[in-house]
Amino acid sequence: MRMGGATAEQGCLRLKQVPTGRCAVCGVRQASFCSVLSTAELQQLHAMSSQKIFEPGELIVEEDASVRQVANVLSGTIKLFKLLPDGRQQITGFLFGGDFLGPMLSGEYATFAEAVNRVELCMFDQDRLRERMDAWPHLERRLFEDATQTLDRALDWMLLLGRKTATERVASFFVMLADRVGEKNDATAVVEVPMSRSDIADYLGLTMETVSRQISQLKRAGLLAAQGQHVLEIRDLPTLRRRAEGSQ
Amino acid sequence: MRMGGATAEQGCLRLKQVPTGRCAVCGVRQASFCSVLSTAELQQLHAMSSQKIFEPGELIVEEDASVRQVANVLSGTIKLFKLLPDGRQQITGFLFGGDFLGPMLSGEYATFAEAVNRVELCMFDQDRLRERMDAWPHLERRLFEDATQTLDRALDWMLLLGRKTATERVASFFVMLADRVGEKNDATAVVEVPMSRSDIADYLGLTMETVSRQISQLKRAGLLAAQGQHVLEIRDLPTLRRRAEGSQ
DNA sequence: CGGGCTCTTGACTCAGCTCAAGATTTGTGG
DNA sequence: CCACAAATCTTGAGCTGAGTCAAGAGCCCG
Known part of the structure; x- marks a missing residue:
């Protein structure tokens, strides 16, 4: 589909700085673990990647599935969740563009993963990526940092699930969205909310009805403020942040 | 205090296999990250370690404190927790002997850490341990695995905090204790419970009173069955496991 | 053996859940 | 482009599991 790596490696300096092919136009490269790779490394990785689309509601991985593939999210939103035998669901996190999907060390996913909307993944064979991780310490370090950040977020969410009121939880949710995917300035933000009320509820340990009531209250x-069904405007981010921590 | 590393390295093979000094008699070495180190590496690490005791209730680290020290837990129990401005507390985990205390990458602790009972730590300067991590990929890998396991536990706990009933939470707590520190056989277990009812409550997102009521109910x-105030016998571990998942 | 803990139990309250109607949005086919 | 069915979301009314408040029981340690 495109020129071989050899040409680029032998080419002028400028060419060596710029990745070729799909990676060159990848919108999430700077946000993903690929950002720590040199052009040569990126080309090697590119050669072992494949792209795949998942439609809304499609299951991407099952819990405890011993997995062959891991991936970068190119676009779309993924929900990660756990289930109890009777069907109760807890969403443990959402993945957005640039996020990494996969258990790099354990070999097994600790959660289910499902596409919330149309999701585009850049997939890698897990064993081959692990080889690269062994060969490139900066890649391992980057994936370690990723896991550390995921852990930090999980700990914050434990505080929310164990100790926050419904109002605080819903406020925290929109603050999280603003921080991760929002168009922010100091006081306001516009966020896309691709997930359903019932997904939000399963993320916050509430029911759909309670989430809906709290959102109505925050609007009042x-x-x-609503900007269409799946786009919301946060009119006062600092106040919302304070509400998320319980300080009124 | 003990012979230099050079002697051991030049000595007979048997000496090279066995660590010297404190590490030789360390009860948690095989459970800690030290288990992946060679004798020579262990000696190097030993030279930069120091031991310290913390009394019950003593604060070991503050949240967001940029930290100089990380540690292995030699003995005792530590609670890791987060606070809301008004004092509400969520315990995010307990550390027992052999566990690692510290944020290896971020430089900052995401939680407070407090001694539950008398705690003995084997401490390292964070920067110097990070240097060793850079030099020894197997050490970094081991700490990465540690973080992965911590994350898995956090995700399980999110399911508990978001979706389980009080009965299920308390059952889950004793199952966790049995799995991590219990004297188990297939059907029963004896566990030490060093933490207070109110610590258990703060771990489970409940109140002390609810925890107490649920324990009474499990006893009935x-x-x-109680074996003294801080030792408990689990009489039917499989049934308790089922209760923890909500299957009656 | 008594003072100060922690823990247990009881009685009552309430935040968030359940159940049930409507309202709004979305998707589809003519 | 509109109509209409299906899905999602909102709102209301009443219920309930866990919280709050309060009293009493055990336990530990001088």
Whole structure:
């Protein structure tokens, strides 16, 4: 589909700085673990990647599935979740563009993963990526940093699930969205909300009805405003942040 | 205090296999990250370690403190927790002997850490341990695995905090204790419970009173029996496991 | 053996859940 | 482009599991 690596490696300096092919136009490269790779490394990785689309609601991986593939999210939103035998669901996190999907060390996913909307993945064979991780310490370090960040977020969410009120939880949710995917300035933000009310509820340990009531209340308080069903405007981010921590 | 590393390295093969000094008699070496180190590496690490005791209730680290020290837990129990501005507390995990205390990558602790009972730590300067991590990929790998396991446990706990009933939470707590520190056989287990009812409550997202009521109920059901205030016998571990997942 | 803990139990309250109607949005086919 | 069915979301009314408040029981340690 495109020129061989040899040409680029032998080419002028400028060519060596710029990745070729799909990676060159990848919108999430700077946000993903690929950002720590040199052009040569990127080309090697590119050669072992494949792209795949998942439609809304499609299951991407099952819990405890011993997995062959891991991936970067190119676009779309993924929900990661756990289930109890009777069907109760807890969403443990969402993945957005640039995020990494996969258990790099354990070999098994600790959660299910499902496409919330149309999701585009850049997939790698897990064993081959692990080889690269062994060969490139900076790649391992980067994936370690990723896991550390995921852990930090999980700990914050434990505080939310164990100790926050419904209002605080819903406020925290929109703060999280603003911080991760929002168009922010100091006081306001516009966020896309691709997930359903019931996904939000399963993320916050609440019911759909409670989430809906809390959102209505935040709208009445002038902190939130709808801009179409799946786009929301946060009118006062600092106040929302304070609400998320329980300080009124 | 003991012979130099050079002697051991030049000595007979048997000496090279056995660490010297404190590490030789360390009860948690095989459970800690030290288990992946060669004798020579262990000696190097030993030279930069120091031991310290913390008394019950003593604060070991503050959240967001940029930290100089990380540690292995030699003995005792540590609670890791987060606070809301108004004092609400969520315990995010307990550390027991052999566990690692510290944020290896971020440089900052995401939680407070406090001694539950008398705690003995084997401490390292964070920067110097990070240097060793850079030099010894197997050490970095081991600490990465540690973080992965911590993350898996956090995700399980999110399911508990978001979706389990009080009965299921308390059952899950004793199953966790049995799995991590219990004297187990297939059907029963004896576990030490060093933490207070209110610590258990703060770990489970409940109140002390609810925890106490649920424990009484499990005792009445014959699943639990007291063996002194801080030692408990689990009389039917499989049934307790089922209760923890909500299957009656 | 008494003072100060922690833990247990009881009685009552309430935040969030359940159940049930409507309202709004979305998708589809003519 | 509109109509209409299906899905999602909102709102209301009443219920309930866990919280709050309060009293009493055990336990530990001088």
